[in-house]
Amino acid sequence: MKWSKYIIVSLLVLVILALGSLLYNQYRILKNDLETNRRMMELTIPRILSDLYDHMMFNQTLGHLVGEFQGTEDFSFSSDSELSDSLQVALRKGIDEVLALNYPKLEYRVDGFVSDEFGCMIHRNHRPELPKAMNVLKAENHLCFCMILSNTLDIAMTYTNKEEVIIGESFQIIRQSFLLIIIVMVAFAYTIYTINKQKKLSDLKRDFINNLTHEFKTPIFSISLAAKSLIKKQEIATSEKLKSYVHVIDSESKRLQSQVDKILQMAVIDSGNFTMDPTLIDFHELIHEVVSSYCVILEENEGQIELDLKASNPIVTGDEVHLKNVLFNLVDNSIKYTKHTPIIRLVTSDNSSHLTFSITDNGIGINSVHQKLIFDQFFRAEKGNTHTVKGFGLGLSYVKRIVSLHQGEISLTSTPNQGTTFTLKLPRKP
Known part of the structure; x- marks a missing residue:
């Protein structure tokens, strides 16, 4: 907060x-x-x-x-x-x-x-x-x-x-009254001191992360540009081994760039300078665009996405870029956190004031303790002493903030080792 x-x-x-x-x-x-x-x-x-x-x-x-x-x-x-x-x-x-x-x-x-x-x-x-x-x-x-x-x-x-x-x-009552008032005032002063101290630490951490990520952007861009240039070289094109190395460099630089962008996006939202560009959006069309981006990945994993788009009026008012990022994050998590063949189901419904979207997967699920913390910034559910999927724990925090900025609601139900369902409820006019 x-x-x-x-x-x-x-x-x-x-x-x-x-x-x-x-x-x-x-x-x-x-x-x-x-x-x-x-x-x-x-x-x-x-x-x-x-x-x-x-x-x-x-x-x-x-x-x-x-x-x-x-x-x-x-x-x-x-x-x-x-x-x-x-x-x-x-x-x-x-x-x-x-x-x-x-x-x-x-x-x-x-x-x-x-x-x-x-x-x-x-x-x-x-x-x-x-x-x-x-x-x-x-x-x-x-x-x-x-x-x-x-x-x-x-x-x-x-x-x-x-x-x-x-x-x-009446001295006993007088003494107790003054003692109670002093305790309340001291507790309040200590609370304000602690809040101010925590705020300074939070600002210091945010500034450090922002500066660090900004410093990362230039070398990441340089690495990505160098990888693209290397792919075009004849020596690389004729060597499968070198080509695979260059592809690894290129894909990892893109992944790192994605993480840096998420951090910068959260920094902008936290700073209070975040602004949205609301337009009329066909949410079904947005879903189809996101699903098409994952076709190759799903084919590689022999997975599938089932669409059950029942909303009679899929038009909502919102920021297209950020709502698309919300869908990307949810679909990406459903694929990454599934041990077996990913089967993802996307469902929409609506009424006169809201559009409801849900995404259900057959992944590893989230236990009840972690469900309360899953939308916290930088929180990542652990298994043993290691994270099964790499990342900064910003995806769902970003999703929560964007949905809230659209005056919407997000909730989840999950059973460990069976899967998770995220449900979004977006107003037509935030």
Whole structure:
């Protein structure tokens, strides 16, 4: 596959959209989790005061300190304050023990009021001269210990890092979300890097093959020209042995020229500069021309080609040269890959929109594993450690590309040691 900059940009856009969708979904999950944690904390905070009341009910140290208190005093401390007052130390110890069971990372500030007057001050609202005490009594998170202590102790708790604790509860989801996003981005970056690297290697290989084949064309032409000149020499014409040598040189140079031409044709197609010359073609006439070219070869091998041309309208629109090359490749393969007497059957049929052509042989067949790769460029099915027929593995790749450029389809069915059928489906107007 050719990875152009447009394909890479399209992939980048798709990945960005995927990342955007992932981020949105992760945001929704995180938002729902934060809301859930926030609701749970709002439900838990009132229980903290209740648990603190139950926990301090039998705290003799706190009861003794409050019971011995004389006068009236307000105080304030936080979870990280350095304390020296025994009452505040005992109170913070009890608070920390309760919070350790619920939210150990929750930070707080305590505003308190202690007095030697007995009875809960929340029921005595006649002390306007004590505004700090009134603020404690009116606070949302207020707790009165007057029921278990001989004197009055009221506290109000303010939680200073509620949002941080809520976010901390969702830290696992946040970490997983960021980790997933990073993995996706790294995988995409590595994919782009690999694609770009493979593209450079592919371009380098293609340029090398193109340059090499171009360099071959001149010496091949020179060899072919020299062989034709030698055949006309009197010395060669009178010597059967020399004549056979010259014929071998001439035939092999033509075979090499054919392989070089195939490579150049595939290079032109791969470059994207390939253009076709579509005309109206009589496909039956094209078949007859190709079959006539193989008459001599078939006679030498005692083979035959059976024609069953049933298409009522054999006219299609396409490039005559390249469609003829497609037929040449298919017929040539049917002859080359047959161990015994080649029997080849060519069949056509049609409907209003398509013409169908099939070629069936009695050759060596193709196993199911190789059938999936048979149209790949440079692929050749092996037998043992050697190829039974020499070549570059470009013929069927070329056939596939030309049929695709005509907006057609090609398929095959094959059974090893029984034969192969290739089927082409060509639209009348690609």
